[in-house]
Amino acid sequence: xxxxxxxxxxxxxxxxxxxxxxxxxxxxxxxxxxxxxxxxxxxxxxxxxxxxxxxxxxxxxxxxxxxxxxxxxxxxxxxxxxxxxxxxxxxxxxxxxxxxxxxxxxxxxxxxxxxxxxxxxxxxxxxxxxxxxxxxxxxxxxxxxxxxxxxxxxxxxxxxxxxxxxxxxxxxxx
Amino acid sequence: xxxxxxxxxxxxxxxxxxxxxxxxxxxxxxxxxxxxxxxxxxxxxxxxxxxxxxxxxxxxxxxxxxxxxxxxxxxxxxxxxxxxxxxxxxxxxxxxxxxxxxxxxxxxxxxxxxxxxxxxxxxxxxxxxxxxxxxxxxxxxxxxxxxxxxxxxxxxxxxxxxxxxxxxxxxxxxxxxxxxxxxxxxxxxxxxxxxxxxxxxxxxxxxxxxxxxxxxxxxxxxxxxxxxxxxxxxxxxxxxxxxxxxxxxxxxxxxxxxxxxxxxxxxxxxxxxxxxxxxxxxxxxxxxxxxxxxxxxxxxxxxxxxxxxxxxxxxxxxxxxxxxxxxxxxxxxxxxxxxxxxxxxxxxxxxxxxxxxxxxxxxxxxxxxxxxxxxxxxxxxxxxxxxxxxxxxxxxxxxxxxxxxxxxxxxxxxxxxxxxxxxxxxxxxxxxxxxxxxxxxxxxxxxxxxxxxx
Numbered sequence: 001x002x003x004x005x006x007x008x009x010x011x012x013x014x015x016x017x018x019x020x021x022x023x024x025x026x027x028x029x030x031x032x033x034x035x036x037x038x039x040x041x042x043x044x045x046x047x048x049x050x051x052x053x054x055x056x057x058x059x060x061x062x063x064x065x066x067x068x069x070x071x072x073x074x075x076x077x078x079x080x081x082x083x084x085x086x087x088x089x090x091x092x093x094x095x096x097x098x099x100x101x102x103x104x105x106x107x108x109x110x111x112x113x114x115x116x117x118x119x120x121x122x123x124x125x126x127x128x129x130x131x132x133x134x135x136x137x138x139x140x141x142x143x144x145x146x147x148x149x150x151x152x153x154x155x156x157x158x159x160x161x162x163x164x165x166x167x168x169x170x171x172x173x174x
Numbered sequence: 175x176x177x178x179x180x181x182x183x184x185x186x187x188x189x190x191x192x193x194x195x196x197x198x199x200x201x202x203x204x205x206x207x208x209x210x211x212x213x214x215x216x217x218x219x220x221x222x223x224x225x226x227x228x229x230x231x232x233x234x235x236x237x238x239x240x241x242x243x244x245x246x247x248x249x250x251x252x253x254x255x256x257x258x259x260x261x262x263x264x265x266x267x268x269x270x271x272x273x274x275x276x277x278x279x280x281x282x283x284x285x286x287x288x289x290x291x292x293x294x295x296x297x298x299x300x301x302x303x304x305x306x307x308x309x310x311x312x313x314x315x316x317x318x319x320x321x322x323x324x325x326x327x328x329x330x331x332x333x334x335x336x337x338x339x340x341x342x343x344x345x346x347x348x349x350x351x352x353x354x355x356x357x358x359x360x361x362x363x364x365x366x367x368x369x370x371x372x373x374x375x376x377x378x379x380x381x382x383x384x385x386x387x388x389x390x391x392x393x394x395x396x397x398x399x400x401x402x403x404x405x406x407x408x409x410x411x412x413x414x415x416x417x418x419x420x421x422x423x424x425x426x427x428x429x430x431x432x433x434x435x436x437x438x439x440x441x442x443x444x445x446x447x448x449x450x451x452x453x454x455x456x457x458x459x460x461x462x463x464x465x466x467x468x469x470x471x472x473x474x475x476x477x478x479x480x481x482x483x484x485x486x487x488x489x490x491x492x493x494x495x496x497x498x499x500x501x502x503x504x505x506x507x508x509x510x511x512x513x514x515x516x517x518x519x520x521x522x523x524x525x526x527x528x529x530x531x532x533x534x535x536x537x538x539x540x541x542x543x544x545x546x547x548x549x550x551x552x553x554x555x556x557x558x559x560x561x562x563x564x565x566x567x568x569x570x571x572x573x574x575x576x577x578x579x580x581x582x583x584x585x586x587x588x589x590x591x592x593x594x595x596x597x598x599x600x601x602x603x604x605x606x607x608x609x610x611x612x613x614x615x616x617x618x619x620x621x622x623x624x625x626x627x628x
Binding site for chain 1: 193194195198320326327328329330331332336337340341344347348351352355359362363365366367378379382383384385386387388389390391392393394395396397399400401404407408411415418615616618619622627
């Protein structure tokens with residue numbers, strides 16, 4: 001029998017999952033993850049560090065958009081100068097609309113790309129999908145997964161600790 | 175049948191004790207077993223008929239040129255621009271209502287955001303097709319985009335027509351990102367509830383492998399917040415952007431400094447009207463009266479009334495300004511709007527957008543689907559008349575009397591406009607069938623939050 005990837009504990013409500021996750025975190029488990037059909041606000045602080053980079057990267061995307069828009073607009077008038085009544089070639093106020101739009105699109109694309117890359121999505125399959133009852137994680141199931149790779153993980157101890165809290169425990173096969 | 179739900183005194187306007195399973199059944203049930211197949215077939219059939227009409231009108235237009243339309247000297251901007259502005263305005267409300275209410279954390283938003291965002295998507299596409307068809311040589315539309323070409327030519331970036339292309343594309347792409355990111359978790363639920371292999375695979379692809387990890391949820395929330403914050407200024411920028419199209423022209427009657435906010439208010443107003451109409455249609459077609467309740471309709475009615483008054487302020491200011499400025503030609507144009515050959519459009523706008531709208535002061539009108547739908551329909555007609563009144567009469571009254579002229583839309587103008595509802599309806603009715611029309615996971619979250627168990 002192949003080595004299991006970890007233990008998946010099933011809960012019937014969000015509150016026990018939140019308590020178990022916070023408790024496990026406090027005990028020192030780090031390679032754990034909670035699964036729920038919606039974000040659990042009490043757990044967000046645990047996972048916020050990677051998420052809090054999104055606004056910063058979005059700002060960077062906006063700056064990239066601004067740079068690209070200015071390069072395109074100023075470059076095109078320098079490349080093909082049009083003298084309209086002696087007005088300045090690089091008329092900054094009239095370039096602002098496109099620059100603003102590029103900034104917004106740049107920020108939006110950067111944010112969504114950060115979401116996808118940081119969460120390693122899209123992916124076609126994940127071992128967790130093979131676990132029993134896991135399809136309910138997107139519907140009305142609440143799950144706590146503790147990886148076998150966690151230094152604190154011990155099949156007997158962790159299983160016993162989870163069994164005190166969860167309604168049932170599934171093993172996740174690779 | 176279940177009786178019509180009563181009004182619920184909760185933040186999300188839905189019954190307090192609705193379970194996660196019940197929400198899922200309401201939202202994802204129709205994807206497997208559509209509750210009103212006959213009505214849907216009628217809707218889809220009408221959509222197809224209108225779409226055929228659109229395609230026929232577009233074919234005639236492409237074969238014969240823009241001369242098929244009624245615009246000519248001196249009215250160059252006829253139905254092409256009028257319907258573009260009308261559709262685009264409608265498109266602004268969807269993203270606006272969804273993003274603004276997300277940021278100010280109104281839990282009742284979650285029942286309405288998906289249908290509003292899908293409306294935005296289709297309305298913007300209906301709008302964007304108009305300028306392309308108006309080009310005369312639509313197959314060269316990509317000339318408005320910057321691309322390296324052997325002629326060494328670039329678009330004129332100082333012109334509002336170039337801004338317009340960028341505005342539509344930016345708005346469309348940010349709206350699509352907002353819609354797709356917001357729908358990933360719901361596609362995951364649809365995937366996990368689907369019974370057929372094909373449905374599982376297709377929803378699975380749309381869900382991008384989402385598995386509800388809290389790490390992903392933390393990222394998702396940050397991303398949605400960023401997108402919502404970007405969407406709101408974009409709505410203001412794009413709808414004031416097309417008021418610049420008018421402002422940059424020489425015609426009197428298009429130069430009020432009120433135009434940008436006036437256009438934003440009008441856009442959101444007409445969009446809320448269509449959101450209300452769609453909400454009434456969707457809740458009936460999918461039998462989800464428990465998720466889109468009468469209190470949602472009541473709230474949409476209030477929003478409609480509020481934005482309607484903002485638009486009415488625009489009418490008042492526009493009536494006052496020419497006399498305050500005292501320019502003879504501005505007054506002439508205003509009098510043409512009020513009493514010229516197209517005066518019907520001004521008075522129709524006033525009757526619908528200011529007169530009929532006041533019915534919404536009564537709670538019973540706002541909460542009864544039939545009456546709210548009637549007012550919303552009147553507002554849509556009124557807003558179309560308003561766009562007509564703003565756009566057409568000033569062009570018929572040039573500075574020199576010898577250059578005055580009239581305007582009559584042709585049959586092909588009308589068929590293309592009526593057909594554009596098919597461009598909207600056909601994809602929208604497919605969405606009804608295959609896309610979760612309510613953001614189920616956000617409704618579940620709001621329910622748990624209200625009960626205090628999450």
